[in-house]
Ligand SMILES: NC(=O)C1=CN([C@@H]2O[C@H](COP(=O)(O)OP(=O)(O)OC[C@H]3O[C@@H](n4cnc5c(N)ncnc54)[C@H](O)[C@@H]3O)[C@@H](O)[C@H]2O)C=CC1
């Protein structure tokens with residue numbers, strides 16, 4: 001029985017996918033794997049039993065990836081599974097940033113007496129421009145950015161996209177009407193609206209800072225449905241005071257922004273739809289099962305993709321450093337017992353490698369210990385059918 005610790009509320013449709021051989025628990029004790037959404041895991045002491053973590057969602061900045069990698073814990077996410085939910089929210093955000101809908105609705109709640117007359121005399125305070133024909137800059141053209149770019153172009157916006165690491169898959173999905181910016185400055189200098197869809201990393205932290213705001217057009221509307229600290233909030237408030245930024249719409253309410261008349265704070269609702277919660281959970285559960293049961297790695301952010309059909313009875317999965325002679329050392333230990341390897345695969349990602357070895361005969365515990373004792377060997381698992 002494998003034990004799964006859930007850190008956030010995970011859709012039941014996803015959890016059902018685990019089936020009879022799994023126990024979903026609210027304790028970390030002896031957990032084989034963890035399922036998480038946005039809960040912060042940096043302070044969490046992970047027991048040795050943990051082999052994998054699946055993020056039911058896209059952003060993995062809440063997970064201590066480097067520490068997990070060193071311990072041989074495979075971290076997965078669910079690329080694209082919540083992208084449509086965020087895209088729809090961004091379209092709402094664009095309209096909220098432009099038309100004074102929230103202000104108008106709040107004002108309408110206060111009306112009394114001759115309401116129809118009050119409405120007609122007061123509504124001019126809530127006028128705002130249309131998005132049709134305006135220029136939108138999309139920063140980050142991944143799963144979400146591409147959907148946002150295509151949808152807003154279809155709504156009549158002129159869209160310019162920037163992504164220095166654009167993937168081939170993403171490029172296939174981008175409408176030919178979207179203009180390609182070669183630098184961030186190109187977007188900042190001409191967009192009427194800017195929407196951020198890059199991940200939070202040490203390289204992107206506060207990429208929207210005073211310097212970036214100084215390059216923006218006056219009166220720009222900025223949307224952030226990616227992560228709070230992609231934006232330097234102090235510089236942002238100053239840019240609003242200077243008139244550079246007309247409105248900031250963020251999915252990440254933080255102190256200093258809440259209550260500001262030109263800032264709309266949404267309580268991280270981008271992915272909060274039943275469809276996206278189901279999609280993410282179903283995908284995350286599939287990834288964990290594939291790894292725990294067969295050693296398959298799909299959509300990992302810290303180890304290479306790896307899958308091999310399993311015909312033999314026994315399987316070793318090995319996480320180790322990506323260095324010369326490692327495979328030779330492992331196979332020599334197995335050969336000392338006269339065991340034949342029926343199939344094998346080795347994949348690498350940067351300085352890390354992952355190997356699957358199938359045998360018809362069980363490798364003895366003593367030999368497994370010898371393999372575990374190899375320098376630069378991080379984790380060895382023994383699976384059987
Ligand atoms: N508000 C919410 O509920 C949600 C927020 N998110 C956030 O949105 C981010 C993006 O999500 P996805 O599109 O699914 O991820 P993705 O990984 O498909 O796309 C991210 C894109 O950003 C690009 N990128 C990286 N560095 C960049 C830079 N310096 N400038 C411009 N582009 C850069 C990458 O090349 C990639 O194409 C996530 O990392 C997460 O933080 C994701 C889902 C839900």
Ligand SMILES: O=C(O)CCC(=O)C(=O)O
Nearest residue numbers: 037038057058059271272
């Ligand atoms: O699980 C959620 O609601 C948050 C989604 C998110 O921020 C992400 O997928 O990066």
